[in-house]
Amino acid sequence: MRQIHKCDGCSKHIKKRQGYRLRIELFACEEVVLDQEDLQQDHHKAIQELCEQLKNADPKKLEEDIYVSYNLNLCKRCRDTFSERIKCKEFI
Numbered sequence: 293m294r295q296i297h298k299c300d301g302c303s304k305h306i307k308k309r310q311g312y313r314l315r316i317e318l319f320a321c322e323e324v325v326l327d328q329e330d331l332q333q334d335h336h337k338a339i340q341e342l343c344e345q346l347k348n349a350d351p352k353k354l355e356e357d358i359y360v361s362y363n364l365n366l367c368k369r370c371r372d373t374f375s376e377r378i379k380c381k382e383f384i
Contacts, residue, residue, distance in 0.1 A: 301370030312371040314364040320357070 299306055346354065366374065377383070 298365065299367040299370050300364040301366050301374070304367050304369075306365065306367050310368065312366045312368070314362070314366055314371070314374065316362040316364075317359070318361070319359045 297306060298304070299311070
């Protein structure tokens with residue numbers, strides 16, 4: 293495991309064994325619910341329309357719309373700030 297040297301929140305130098313690692317995964321909702329209307333639609337036509345919409349799309353952007361992960365190194369102060377904001381549902 294690599295040593296943490298700099299906080300990604302404030303750029304402060306972090307002493308050995310005094311840092312925190314934050315891992316975040318942001319991904320599309322996994323829940324899929326099909327109803328009768330979904331089952332009756334023209335799937336071939338829907339796939340063709342989707343392919344047409346996506347033919348000029350940036351593959352990296354499409355991938356990031358589905359899944360992105362972050363790995364951050366934090367000092368104690370930034371860790372506490374981040375943790376408190378999450379508890380209060382202050383995500384931005």
